[in-house]
Amino acid sequence: MTANRNLKARPKATPDRIQNNIQSEKAIVDRAIVDSAIQHVAETDALSVADLPSSAVSVPLNLWLDERDAVIARGQPVAVQIAADESPEDLADQLDSIDMVVLPFVSHVDGRSYSHAYKLRTRFGFKGEIRAVGDVKFDQLGFLTRVGCNAFELPDGENLETALRAFDEFSEVYQPSADQGRLIFSRRRAVH
Amino acid sequence: MYQYDSIDKTIVNERVAQFRDQVQRHLAGELSAADLQPLRLRNGLYMQIHAHMLRVSIPYGMLNSAQMRTLAHIARKYDKGYGHFTTRQNIQYNWPELADVPDILADLAEVEMHAIQTSGNCIRNISSDQYAGVAPDEIIDPRPYCEIIRQWSTLHPEFYWLPRKFKIAVTGATNDRAAVQFHDIGLEVIKNAEQEIGFRVYVGGGLGRTPVIGKVIKEFLPREDILSYCEAILRVYNLHGRRDNKYKARIKILVNALGIDEFRTQVEEEWAHFKDQELKLHEVDFDTMQAFFPLPDYEVLDDGDARLEKWRSLDTRFNAWYEHNTSAHKHAGYRIVNVSLKEHGVAPGDATDKQMDAMADIADQYAFGEIRTTHEQNLVLADVRQQDLLDVWKALDAVGLATPNIGSVNDMICCPGLDFCSLANASSISIAKQINEKFTDFQELYDIGEVKLKMSGCMNACGHHHVGHIGILGVDKKGEEWYQFTIGGDASNHAELGTRLGPAIAKDKVGDAVVDILTVYRQQRQDDERLLDTFRRVGVEPFKDQVYAEQA
Ligand code: HEM
Numbered sequence: 001m002t003a004n005r006n007l008k009a010r011p012k013a014t015p016d017r018i019q020n021n022i023q024s025e026k027a028i029v030d031r032a033i034v035d036s037a038i039q040h041v042a043e044t045d046a047l048s049v050a051d052l053p054s055s056a057v058s059v060p061l062n063l064w065l066d067e068r069d070a071v072i073a074r075g076q077p078v079a080v081q082i083a084a085d086e087s088p089e090d091l092a093d094q095l096d097s098i099d100m101v102v103l104p105f106v107s108h109v110d111g112r113s114y115s116h117a118y119k120l121r122t123r124f125g126f127k128g129e130i131r132a133v134g135d136v137k138f139d140q141l142g143f144l145t146r147v148g149c150n151a152f153e154l155p156d157g158e159n160l161e162t163a164l165r166a167f168d169e170f171s172e173v174y175q176p177s178a179d180q181g182r183l184i185f186s187r188r189r190a191v192h
Numbered sequence: 193m194y195q196y197d198s199i200d201k202t203i204v205n206e207r208v209a210q211f212r213d214q215v216q217r218h219l220a221g222e223l224s225a226a227d228l229q230p231l232r233l234r235n236g237l238y239m240q241i242h243a244h245m246l247r248v249s250i251p252y253g254m255l256n257s258a259q260m261r262t263l264a265h266i267a268r269k270y271d272k273g274y275g276h277f278t279t280r281q282n283i284q285y286n287w288p289e290l291a292d293v294p295d296i297l298a299d300l301a302e303v304e305m306h307a308i309q310t311s312g313n314c315i316r317n318i319s320s321d322q323y324a325g326v327a328p329d330e331i332i333d334p335r336p337y338c339e340i341i342r343q344w345s346t347l348h349p350e351f352y353w354l355p356r357k358f359k360i361a362v363t364g365a366t367n368d369r370a371a372v373q374f375h376d377i378g379l380e381v382i383k384n385a386e387q388e389i390g391f392r393v394y395v396g397g398g399l400g401r402t403p404v405i406g407k408v409i410k411e412f413l414p415r416e417d418i419l420s421y422c423e424a425i426l427r428v429y430n431l432h433g434r435r436d437n438k439y440k441a442r443i444k445i446l447v448n449a450l451g452i453d454e455f456r457t458q459v460e461e462e463w464a465h466f467k468d469q470e471l472k473l474h475e476v477d478f479d480t481m482q483a484f485f486p487l488p489d490y491e492v493l494d495d496g497d498a499r500l501e502k503w504r505s506l507d508t509r510f511n512a513w514y515e516h517n518t519s520a521h522k523h524a525g526y527r528i529v530n531v532s533l534k535e536h537g538v539a540p541g542d543a544t545d546k547q548m549d550a551m552a553d554i555a556d557q558y559a560f561g562e563i564r565t566t567h568e569q570n571l572v573l574a575d576v577r578q579q580d581l582l583d584v585w586k587a588l589d590a591v592g593l594a595t596p597n598i599g600s601v602n603d604m605i606c607c608p609g610l611d612f613c614s615l616a617n618a619s620s621i622s623i624a625k626q627i628n629e630k631f632t633d634f635q636e637l638y639d640i641g642e643v644k645l646k647m648s649g650c651m652n653a654c655g656h657h658h659v660g661h662i663g664i665l666g667v668d669k670k671g672e673e674w675y676q677f678t679i680g681g682d683a684s685n686h687a688e689l690g691t692r693l694g695p696a697i698a699k700d701k702v703g704d705a706v707v708d709i710l711t712v713y714r715q716q717r718q719d720d721e722r723l724l725d726t727f728r729r730v731g732v733e734p735f736k737d738q739v740y741a742e743q744a
């Protein structure tokens with residue numbers, strides 16, 4: 001036998017942030033399929049509020065931090081993205097002015113946004129919509145819901161009706177998260 | 193042993209249904225192979241050279257006889273009649289069909305087993321000391337803590353897509369048999385001056401391409417804080433571990449990049465947010481869990497048994513087995529039996545369905561129906577009456593499970609290598625055979641004494657070669673298989689990485705090189721020194737001179 005050289009190519013790293021705008025016709029919000037009109041605008045060097053389309057958008061975190069008043073002045077619901085390599089801490093004192101936090105997934109295997117959602121809900125008490133977009137499919141919906149996401153845009157071609165099944169796969173869990181606060185042992189303590 | 197309640201059962205059954213649905217969607221063309229991949233990995237299913245490989249979880253190495261019979265049944269019905277016990281105390285099957293895997297998982301669920309998180313970038317099976325509960329040097333039984341951590345980490349929604357896999361090990365004895373300093377988190381259960389129970393916490397240990405000894409992040413963590421502290425470590429790692437290069441993605445790289453002090457600061461800051469909330473455990477949680485691991489119904493016996501002593505003097509094979517494969521037990525009149533899965537000519541760690549069934553029967557008859565797996569790829573019957581040892585030996589011998597070589601050169605750890613693994617540079621199983629053939633004289637083996645020989649087929653280090661007293665690593669030189677030697681590695685409390693011997697050695701010379709190393713040892717040893725001790729005293733040079741003199 002000879003060594004399996006061809007299998008050893010190093011995998012390419014995926015970027016941390018979305019490179020293109022994302023928009024979907026439908027979304028799942030609070031377990032229902034609804035129409036969606038919001039466009040998630042990708043960050044570019046020269047991006048400014050003046051360049052944004054007049055329709056509904058979510059803006060990159062940096063644009064929000066630079067031009068907060070201009071974003072609010074658009075008169076649309078305020079939606080801000082937190083990329084995988086950014087931190088919800090940057091928004092913590094401004095969450096009252098924000099209607100929706102968008103978590104863009106470049107790759108569904110990048111789990112950082114799960115911690116972002118968890119912190120937004122449990123540490124910063126964010127009550128608005130947390131929407132996962134990008135490479136998010138059926139098999140991620142259950143755990144994303146547990147950490148605090150309540151809205152999802154799936155890539156084109158995904159069957160949303162089928163995806164609704166994902167919310168009922170597990171009826172029991174072991175640990176607290178944003179969806180429920182009990183640790184398994186504290187539930188068992190109550191029984192004893 | 194831990195027994196599932198209705199909550200555990202529900203979770204495992206729903207997990208089987210979930211995977212069945214995923215496989216059906218895949219076979220129906222609704223779920224691409226690429227999207228199925230990380231999902232099947234988190235159910236222990238890999239794609240290998242010849243076929244799929246399924247890794248079944250054996251939490252901290254504990255099995256009852258019914259579970260062992262199910263493992264035998266799976267080997268028989270869905271595989272080619274054998275399974276492979278791994279260095280993380282799990283079992284792997286090399287030939288299952290994808291379409292059968294949901295049924296296999298359903299069979300496992302019947303006996304409270306699963307394959308959840310046995311691979312993929314998530315928290316893996318918790319490993320521990322195979323002598324937990326019975327070792328004379330044990331301070332605290334680690335199993336209740338293992339089970340508590342197992343439940344917290346199972347299907348944890350936030351830590352399911354980590355930068356890389358994450359392994360936790362727990363020990364509660366003075367001699368570390370769980371290699372905790374080579375885990376992402378290593379936990380040593382200890383008592384402080386006030387006799388309170390807690391953990392010394394190591395973080396960032398690991399083998400693989402960049403072997404690193406774990407660093408102490410906390411000298412004493414009270415036991416009620418174990419889950420919150422692990423959660424804080426995991427959150428810092430999930431957010432800041434590298435994701436751009438999978439070879440730099442383990443927590444050890446993050447800890448080294450930040451330095452242990454800065455890493456500790458970040459963990460403590462994170463921990464402060466929720467340290468005294470829901471994850472804090474109560475005394476009653478430990479008591480409830482400890483009750484699942486009661487002392488077996490030991491009889492009141494004395495050490496030493498007349499029939500045993502008589503047969504030890506009459507039968508040299510039995511005596512050799514007694515001396516090498518059994519160890520001291522906490523309780524008088526009992527012994528621990530190590531069952532060697534290193535029969536000459538068999539791949540280390542492999543067991544057939546018949547052997548597994550026989551183990552279940554022997555355990556039922558002589559060992560309270562309980563079996564453990566070890567990270568050295570052997571099995572253990574933890575509680576055997578000394579008066580039963582002769583019968584146990586006969587029963588094991590009848591199925592090829594009594595090779596008296598525990599702790600010897602032939603009791604090696606060895607990864608699947610080129611025969612089964614798509615990443616391998618070189619074969620390791622055939623090398624194991626080559627070495628076995630050099631040491632067919634058991635008297636010579638015993639004279640050499642304890643040697644931990646560990647072998648990996650590539651730098652991913654599944655065979656733990658860095659911590660072998662003798663470590664052998666398969667390397668690829670222009671498409672040929674060569675082998676790099678190290679000496680002096682140690683996975684126990686005195687954790688040490690092996691020292692490189694010199695240039696790689698040709699495939700047909702590996703057995704000779706092992707003989708050379710052991711020849712130097714036998715010439716130079718003093719008193720009761722093991723190979724490891726002699727090496728520590730004389731250094732690598734004498735070994736090098738001998739091995740490369742012959743190669744020249
Ligand atoms: C047959 C297919 C296998 C493949 C493709 C495979 C692949 C790998 C890879 C890529 C790593 C390095 C991971 C890293 O450093 O992040 C690794 C580590 C490891 N593997 Fe395997 N492995 C296989 C079989 C096994 C078997 C059979 C065992 C047990 C006998 C095993 C035990 C381990 C252990 C303990 C490590 C961890 C070393 C550490 O602490 O970093 N593997 N494996």
Ligand code: SF4
Binds near residue numbers: 613616648649653
């Ligand atoms: S060490 Fe290398 S060859 Fe051996 S099983 Fe691991 S990845 Fe495969």
